[in-house]
Amino acid sequence: MIEQIAIAIKNKDYEKAKKIIDQLPLEDDNFLWKNYYYGLLAEKQNNLEEAEKKYRQVIKDSIFPNPQITKNIRDGLERIKLIKKAEQKEIKKQKQKTLIEFQQKENSQDLAVLVIKPTTIEQKNNIAKQFAEIINLDSYTAKLQIPTRNLRLYQTGNYGELQYYQQEFKQLNLSTICHSIKEINQVIVYQVKYIKNDEEKITLLCNDKNSKEKEIILNTQEITNKINAIVPIFELTVHTNNKRKLTRKKETLDYLNFCDLHLKNTKTIIRFNDHIYQFNQGISIFNQDKTNRNKWLTLLRFLNDRIDQVSIHNDFTPFAEGAIQFPEMLKQITSNINIFRKQETLWDEAFQLYSALILLDSL
Template identity: 35%
Template sequence: MIEEVIEAFKNKDYQTAARLLRQLAQDEPNNPWVQIYIAHLHEVKQQLKEAETIYRKLLIDSTNPKIISQARQGLKRLETIEKEERKQALNQANADPNNQQFGVLLLEPIDPQNKSNAAKTLAKIMQIDPYTARLQLPTRGWRIYRTGPVGELQFYASSLQSGSIPCFWVKLVDIQNINIFNVKYFSESNSIKTTIICQNPHGEVGSLTFNWSEVTQSVEGRLPLFEQVVDVDARHKLQRKTKTLDYINFCDLHLPARKSILRINDLQYQFQQGIRLSSKTENTQNGAIKIPILSQATNRINWNKLRNFINLQLPQIPIWSDFTSFAETAIDYKEMLSRLPAHIDLLRREETPWDSAFQLYSGLAFLKNTY
């Protein structure tokens, strides 16, 4: 009967081939030639995963050189089909002018127990070896995986998500369009609303009043301050090095309804202006906040008091605080970061990708949890 199957395939009579193979599968379920043609029938029907499963099983179980050769040829055909489908899908995605905007694709953390299977999936989709794929999968925090036209990123994201690899992508312009207000100080506040003195995206200083309920989440991070130092190497020669002098604490408050981020940092916040802070902030019966006189304290203590004040008003909002591990890989994407204004003015001697990395991290959190 197997000769009749071969003849049906030659004549492209797949209906007859399917009928014969159903009978053969019952009569000779362990016959490798029957399995070869069942896999080939799956190919014809574009059931590529089913065909691949059979071919790979035959490679493991069979010792017949002809069967092994047929299975390898089948897998090669499947690879060619997948490459062509991938090429066509990418061409179609990039054909839309709206999909030419620049974007970034990020991998989300994956359960370490699932990493091995996920690495095989990632390797297949991105056509890389499984070992490299495993190294690229994060187990904590986001990792930038690819940049480029959003049509291409959308295609890869869809493929990865179908393979149970969590990821997301955004257009860089959507982050650029978020309004950033650099906070000088809180001028007034009660349990319902507060007023800040801030600098708007156009560099103008003014006041902004908002309800605490408008804040849906916050982002925290530390940005390094660098300095050039002269050091002596092992040969007693002078050499210039870049050294981290200090770290500046940042806190972004997200107001998605206003498409705005309020940015606070401990270097430029004017602690001697506006409301006075204490380690504990008490609410009076009418809802107004009673704030004792500020004691003389270090900048770090002042910052902790400010964070305590904010946390008391926003006790249950999510806090994104994994910036450092994100930035350690993000700063390698200098060309992409150069496209993103940081809205951070620390009077640096030279620009650093760390500032734009924080803007990117906060913007990603803003967009991912807003839309």
Template identity: 35%
Template sequence: MLDLIAAAFERQDYDTAAQLLQQLRHSSPADPWVQFYSGRLDEISGKLDTAAEIYRQLLLDSDRVHARIVVQARQGITRIESLIKAQRQQAIAQATADSDNMQKGVLVLEPIASDRKSEAAGNLAQIMQIDPYTARLQLPSRGWRLYRTGAIGELQFFGQQLLAANIPCFWSTLAEIEQIQVFQARYFEVAPAASVVCQNEVDELSFLSFQWSEVTHKVTGLLPLFEQVVDLNVRGKLQRKTQTQDYAQFCDLHLSDRGYIVRLCDRNYMFHNGIPFSEQQTHNQTTVRINWNHLQNFLDQKLERAESWSDFTIFAETALDRSDLLAPIPSHIHLFRREPTNWDAAFHLYSGLAFLKGRKN
């Protein structure tokens, strides 16, 4: 009967081949030739994953399998890989055919529980065409991972497959982030309703009033401040190097419905103006760090319903080496720096992504 099945495949009479195979699957399910032809039929029917699994199992059992089957199983895997690659390239081409889908964007992976990582790594490996070990390393356990950049159509194509495989992720264009208007807060003027004195890009002061209930997210992060220092190297010679001397603290308040971010920074918030957050503050008896902590406590009391995001440093570790992505992003951060750094744009990207993710949800 195997000869009849082979002849049916030869003349592309797959209905007959399927009928004959059905009989042998009951009588000789462990026969390698039956397994091979079952895989071949799955391949022709478009069940590529099932066919590839059968071919791989035959290769694993090569010590008990006829050499001709091993050769044809390898050829089957090669055909499937080539077909999947061609289908993928065609799908990406279709996804980016529209000019809007060519806009630059980012794809972000969200943290996944440890007990789900093995399954998720297998799915990620299959979708992205990488090995499972590498895929597992790329899955974040906490915080976001900036996973991929490129045309938003392509990122959406991959993102939809990841979501279908229960791998949490999201994507966004840089243009969407650039549309968010950023207000540099200098001090809060009144409470309980919020009225904040802000400074715009041309150093003009203005008032922005809003209800605390309008704040949907609070995003905090530390940005390193670098200085050049002179130190001795291992040979005892003087050398200049850049070190982190301190950190600037940032806090973004998102007004999603308005498309606004109110940005606060401990380096330029005017603690001696506006409403005090502690009695000591009014007498100039506290440090900037203590004043900032009082301000954060004040905001936490007002923003009990706002979602907080504080994993910027984890995200930054996956983004800082993407200079091609970060360099063009206006950071809206005004710190004195002797040299440009990707940290500033990385924080604005993180806050902007949190803003867009919250608004889409």
């Protein structure tokens, strides 16, 4: 029967070969030959993972190794190794070709960012190995790059190259956002000074990027995203250390509250900020509160009551903590936040990046 199996496989009559293998008894060496030929059959049908699994199982089951089976398995494993090596070489060649194609696209040399969207822990574990192969890192380190809770700025670089990685990640069902800094800076931002009236429609008095006043009628039906965030205000404080020497320390003095509303049809951000909004102007609903904090909360309630169900994003802070690790990129972003700061920071630019990316991703 062993010879019949070998002949059937040689003639590529794999169905006949399997039938004969199934008939082999499980006594003596027949048990080993049976699994060996199951492995050889899988190899011939290009099911390399199954073939390797069967071959290695025979080795584990060989209490008293059969020299011929052992040699056949070694030859089989070597063939699989060479096939995989050739396949990996071809895959690498194709990926390099694809990368070059992306790098030759229009605007491919523009500075851009690649952000990974959060996925489930189960999905993260399932794709960790393949993700590691794509970014050329060990599995443990690569796995740490995959977020499960918040957006994560993964990398900055040339637009073309990052688009290539975006395509590779997509094949793993890993969602990403990739846009150039030029696209980020093209997003229109209006800073709301106050709400003029709330009769038939909401009318806003805003400042554009040049600080010129502009009256905007807000159509709440066009709002697609709502961004809630706090941005720290830093200051340098002076302390005396153990050696009685004066030292300077950067500390958080206060926070700026932001609420961005996105109008995707015009690629526009309507920005509310508690330090800029003039609560004593426009509609009087906010004057009933004594503190700016309460006035801000009333403003948020006012907006919530008038905005239909939209996508709400509240995870700016963890995103920013990663984004500020890329200072040279952030310096290229126009923050559209005209607030005087005693201590310079890139958190304003990080917020603009975060809000603009979410807007562009919804287009």
